[in-house]
Amino acid sequence: MSRITTVFDKLRQQKRKALIPFITAGDPEPAMMTSLMHELVKAGADIIELGVPFSDPMADGPSIQRASERALKHHVCLKDVLTMVEDFRKNNQSTPVVLMGYANPIEAMGYETFAARAKECGVDGVLTVDYPPEESAEWVKYLRRHKIDAIFLLSPTTPQARIAHVAQLAQGYVYYVSLKGVTGSLNLDLRDVANKLAQLRSHISIPIGVGFGIRDRTTAKAVAELADAVVVGSRIVEEIEKSAKTEVLSNVYRLVKSLRTAVDEAGPAH
Amino acid sequence: MKIYDLPDSQGHFGPYGGVFVAETLIAALEDLRVQYERYRNDADFLAEFAYELKHYVGRPSPIYHAKRWSEHLGGAQILLKREDLNHTGAHKINNAIGQALLARRMGKSRIIAETGAGQHGVASATVAARYGMQCVVYMGSTDVQRQAANVYRMKLLGATVVPVESGSRTLKDALNEAMRDWVTNVEDTFYIIGTVAGPHPYPMMVRDFQAIIGRESILQMQEEYGRQPDVLIACVGGGSNAIGLFYPYIDSDIRMVGVEAAGLGIESGQHAATLTSGKPGVLHGNRTYLIQDENGQIVETHSISAGLDYPGVGPEHAWLKDSNRAEYVGITDAEALEAFHSLCHYEGIIPALESSHALAYAARLAPTLSRNKLLLVNLSGRGDKDMATVAQASGITF
Numbered sequence: 001m002s003r004i005t006t007v008f009d010k011l012r013q014q015k016r017k018a019l020i021p022f023i024t025a026g027d028p029e030p031a032m033m034t035s036l037m038h039e040l041v042k043a044g045a046d047i048i049e050l051g052v053p054f055s056d057p058m059a060d061g062p063s064i065q066r067a068s069e070r071a072l073k074h075h076v077c078l079k080d081v082l083t084m085v086e087d088f089r090k091n092n093q094s095t096p097v098v099l100m101g102y103a104n105p106i107e108a109m110g111y112e113t114f115a116a117r118a119k120e121c122g123v124d125g126v127l128t129v130d131y132p133p134e135e136s137a138e139w140v141k142y143l144r145r146h147k148i149d150a151i152f153l154l155s156p157t158t159p160q161a162r163i164a165h166v167a168q169l170a171q172g173y174v175y176y177v178s179l180k181g182v183t184g185s186l187n188l189d190l191r192d193v194a195n196k197l198a199q200l201r202s203h204i205s206i207p208i209g210v211g212f213g214i215r216d217r218t219t220a221k222a223v224a225e226l227a228d229a230v231v232v233g234s235r236i237v238e239e240i241e242k243s244a245k246t247e248v249l250s251n252v253y254r255l256v257k258s259l260r261t262a263v264d265e266a267g268p269a270h
Numbered sequence: 271m272k273i274y275d276l277p278d279s280q281g282h283f284g285p286y287g288g289v290f291v292a293e294t295l296i297a298a299l300e301d302l303r304v305q306y307e308r309y310r311n312d313a314d315f316l317a318e319f320a321y322e323l324k325h326y327v328g329r330p331s332p333i334y335h336a337k338r339w340s341e342h343l344g345g346a347q348i349l350l351k352r353e354d355l356n357h358t359g360a361h362k363i364n365n366a367i368g369q370a371l372l373a374r375r376m377g378k379s380r381i382i383a384e385t386g387a388g389q390h391g392v393a394s395a396t397v398a399a400r401y402g403m404q405c406v407v408y409m410g411s412t413d414v415q416r417q418a419a420n421v422y423r424m425k426l427l428g429a430t431v432v433p434v435e436s437g438s439r440t441l442k443d444a445l446n447e448a449m450r451d452w453v454t455n456v457e458d459t460f461y462i463i464g465t466v467a468g469p470h471p472y473p474m475m476v477r478d479f480q481a482i483i484g485r486e487s488i489l490q491m492q493e494e495y496g497r498q499p500d501v502l503i504a505c506v507g508g509g510s511n512a513i514g515l516f517y518p519y520i521d522s523d524i525r526m527v528g529v530e531a532a533g534l535g536i537e538s539g540q541h542a543a544t545l546t547s548g549k550p551g552v553l554h555g556n557r558t559y560l561i562q563d564e565n566g567q568i569v570e571t572h573s574i575s576a577g578l579d580y581p582g583v584g585p586e587h588a589w590l591k592d593s594n595r596a597e598y599v600g601i602t603d604a605e606a607l608e609a610f611h612s613l614c615h616y617e618g619i620i621p622a623l624e625s626s627h628a629l630a631y632a633a634r635l636a637p638t639l640s641r642n643k644l645l646l647v648n649l650s651g652r653g654d655k656d657m658a659t660v661a662q663a664s665g666i667t668f
Contacts, residue, residue, distance in 0.1 A: 055437060055567040056553060058446045059292040059453070065436050077565035103290055103552035108566030130290040130552060134280060157297035157456075177294055 044260030052101030281470020388420025390464030465508025469555030480514025
């Protein structure tokens with residue numbers, strides 16, 4: 001069983017929801033990444049989403065764009081991100097790591113080389129923003145061969161037929177983007193999320209994480225009542241951006257810890 | 271003979287093209303695909319498009335025999351397809367009108383566009399004014415500075431120009447930002463992409479709207495010369511003017527040459543010659559050749575011509591290259607400038623720097639061919655917008 005499935009099974013037994021923080025690999029600087037990842041786990045992260053920096057992050061809002069630019073200033077590329085995960089795994093064998101990024105760095109490395117090396121480094125899942133299911137048949141084959149979960153996005157505008165298609169390909173969990181727009185947008189409509197999740201659950205048996213627009217304890221708790229996992233990205237990346245280097249770890253710890261508490265306060269729905 | 275019928279139903283030209291976007295854009299693209307399929311052969315739509323091209327753009331654009339320049343070069347005859355004579359001064363207006371008409375039929379009240387040199391931004395602002403639509407143009411802040419006159423033109427036409435400060439602050443970043451706007455405002459907004467790149471159906475749709483260039487050429491060549499040209503030549507940034515000329519000729523065996531910006535020379539690394547020196551990858555919604563580093567990061571390109579300064583290229587060109595139906599060559603900044611001055615000098619025509627790349631290749635090829643050969647060059651735009659750049663290159667300040 002994959003690390004991701006193990007985590008969700010355990011949480012389900014405990015009647016708890018998953019908290020999935022997102023950070024960009026190499027931000028604020030490459031040397032700090034493994035300690036930052038361990039800090040996330042200490043603060044209560046169940047799964048870590050690690051952003052792979054890309055020169056053209058089309059689906060990201062300003063916060064994550066800037067994080068990507070900061071990482072690229074340190075010349076962090078896909079193979080460095082894999083090494084970071086390898087380093088993290090030396091002291092953590094249980095927390096799943098999901099890479100989130102864009103297609104081209106993977107295209108440049110090659111599907112087979114990437115999948116083999118990612119497995120070796122301890123990557124558990126990969127979400128490639130610009131590989132929609134229609135263009136993913138080959139890609140998913142390579143991930144499956146190396147037992148890496150293929151994570152897919154679903155959005156408020158995804159029609160029924162596509163939900164079923166995604167359900168066939170997706171593994172680990174699916175990531176429901178709760179808003180139109182880019183990462184870091186505001187104004188989450190919880191009633192919309194609740195309605196859409198009910199619709200998704202008629203097709204999808206694996207856990208559903210919800211992200212985009214979760215910026216504080218209140219929304220984190222509310223979303224935890226609806227979904228299996230709460231994904232928080234831009235808010236954490238902003239915390240890293242505004243913190244002095246010496247305070248990044250403690251500030252991120254404090255923020256993630258408070259989100260953890262909020263998620264655990266959620267009633268056991270679903 | 272096999273009739274060319276690409277792209278396939280998912281927008282693939284061989285291994286290129288496709289729809290490589292985030293889930294949040296899929297429904298909007300699907301809607302666009304369905305609507306375009308509905309209207310692309312609709313008689314009323316096509317009649318309105320034809321009317322606008324004739325009465326608003328001033329089509330057909332003539333084919334002009336550059337006799338003095340051809341004589342000076344001493345070889346093949348150079349013929350110019352005068353897209354520079356279109357309203358707004360370039361071929362970009364053909365596509366902007368087509369997409370604006372589609373936007374109106376889809377009930378969208380707001381259009382957005384990305385622009386590099388500003389020609390597509392001006393064309394989009396123009397059609398927005400023409401049809402009473404709101405218009406927002408994204409432009410890299412570097413380009414905003416380089417193309418101040420075009421920024422002012424867009425504002426005169428009522429558009430809002432948003433300088434983009436991310437990444438390399440050029441065309442590719444403007445495209446990223448326009449995509450982000452579209453994802454956020456998809457209900458009322460139509461995104462007019464200016465070139466034959468981006469996710470399906472854009473490369474096909476923009477090609478179809480620009481194909482008027484080649485279709486007119488076939489008729490005009492037959493009428494005036496009793497035959498078709500021996501070689502077609504057009505500059506390629508994203509590749510919309512080139513595909514517009516090439517596409518109607520694709521099932522013939524006429525030689526087609528796309529001319530890319532070799533900037534300061536391919537070996538300098540300062541260029542935008544994607545097909546000549548790039549590698550296939552995925553960017554801006556399609557798989558195509560890209561200028562990238564070994565880690566798959568997109569690198570900054572250089573060309574004296576802002577309209578060619580783009581690290582990707584339309585997927586259909588990628589396919590035409592791989593299938594050897596078209597050839598792609600590079601022309602440096604210096605060669606383009608020389609051709610620019612030659613056309614001013616011998617023909618009294620000030621060409622756009624983009625088109626000057628195609629002219630420069632024609633000038634290289636003509637002397638190697640006999641006098642009875644005909645080279646048809648797409649003069650895709652006029653050079654008024656490039657005055658400051660050319661003056662600067664000549665060491666002149668106004």
